[in-house]
Amino acid sequence: MCQFCEQYGDGGKWYLNPKNYARRLYKVRKLETEVKGKEADPQAAGMGGGVINAIIAARVRGDAAAEAKLKEDAVKFAYAMHFGQVVTLEETLEILDLAYPIAKMTCACRRVQWGLADARNFTCLGIGPGMYKWERWPETYRGGVEFLSAAEAKEWVMLTDQMGLVHTLDAFGTPYIGGLCQCDYPGCVAIRNRLDYEFKFLVKGEWFAKVNWERCTGCEKCIARCHFRAMGMNVNTQKALVDPLACFGCGLCRSVCAADAITLSDRNLNPRLKDMW
Amino acid sequence: MAVPKITVDYGKCTDPLSCTFCMNHCPYSVFIVGETRVYKFRETPLEEFRVYGRYYDRCDGCNVCVQGCPKQAISVTF
Ligand code: SF4
Ligand code: SF4
Numbered sequence: 001m002c003q004f005c006e007q008y009g010d011g012g013k014w015y016l017n018p019k020n021y022a023r024r025l026y027k028v029r030k031l032e033t034e035v036k037g038k039e040a041d042p043q044a045a046g047m048g049g050g051v052i053n054a055i056i057a058a059r060v061r062g063d064a065a066a067e068a069k070l071k072e073d074a075v076k077f078a079y080a081m082h083f084g085q086v087v088t089l090e091e092t093l094e095i096l097d098l099a100y101p102i103a104k105m106t107c108a109c110r111r112v113q114w115g116l117a118d119a120r121n122f123t124c125l126g127i128g129p130g131m132y133k134w135e136r137w138p139e140t141y142r143g144g145v146e147f148l149s150a151a152e153a154k155e156w157v158m159l160t161d162q163m164g165l166v167h168t169l170d171a172f173g174t175p176y177i178g179g180l181c182q183c184d185y186p187g188c189v190a191i192r193n194r195l196d197y198e199f200k201f202l203v204k205g206e207w208f209a210k211v212n213w214e215r216c217t218g219c220e221k222c223i224a225r226c227h228f229r230a231m232g233m234n235v236n237t238q239k240a241l242v243d244p245l246a247c248f249g250c251g252l253c254r255s256v257c258a259a260d261a262i263t264l265s266d267r268n269l270n271p272r273l274k275d276m277w
Numbered sequence: 278m279a280v281p282k283i284t285v286d287y288g289k290c291t292d293p294l295s296c297t298f299c300m301n302h303c304p305y306s307v308f309i310v311g312e313t314r315v316y317k318f319r320e321t322p323l324e325e326f327r328v329y330g331r332y333y334d335r336c337d338g339c340n341v342c343v344q345g346c347p348k349q350a351i352s353v354t355f
Contacts, residue, residue, distance in 0.1 A: 136318060
């Protein structure tokens, strides 16, 4: 079981525990400083972006010990406050039955990464009572928000799955979950920083994919769906391959497979993978 | 590690979100944009965003950004 299920799951998956969607988010803040606007570090933009500049600098210096220490401290802080985890489409749909309210909002990461215009950037879902404060922090919800019914949100999420976007959830004040992203590499700062810098702000999903070679027709459709560099073709057999050590368990390869050749297995039940998050 | 110094002249690049050339053309997505201030009850104005070569360790010096920047604001030196 991942550490979050152990601590916050009450025996099940932590993100399917309704308790973790019920945070009281209204806090009294220091009004004057905030109306004037406070200094922000543009270099820190994006989910888990704050520490990445220091990680890159350490890597460029060749200081592996400093890089490791930076990550260790940052991850500890992230897991206590704000981090992400990959979830499957089915799990995302289940979460949409637990969380209220649900609102479509623009993706901060893709704004950071591509300067994507608001109108093209409504791929994130903000969930839970935190969404009621969107008017107070319009920059966080740049472009406004669009409140959706659970049915509308599910329809939208299924569409993003067809588009090939990875579903992840975000904790805002662990264990409270306040966001459901549909994103990509390198648009998602969290996915990017995990893949390129092994910064574990983003945690793997509870699953990993397996290909049944009896069923695989070698059509290669699944290969391009993987954002995590976990898939390839076996040249000899002309069948799809998944590297289980690289797989994050997002299930995107599976949802495109017309031959039903790809299944997701429980990471927790695999002796090699159960501690790899 | 041979990495470049990437600089953006903010006297020339004043509204990166209305341009986004470098962000969308660098083959390695080296550039990111972020706010220099955040406010309560209003969005950050566009001129308070700045673009940076955050992932400069991925840059191979292709100069697509330098050549394409409509404001000639970017320099990449190894
Ligand atoms: S192999 Fe499939 S399930 Fe695993 S990360 Fe890639 S697309 Fe997702
Ligand atoms: S020189 Fe090429 S690789 Fe380097 S930042 Fe500019 S566009 Fe990207």
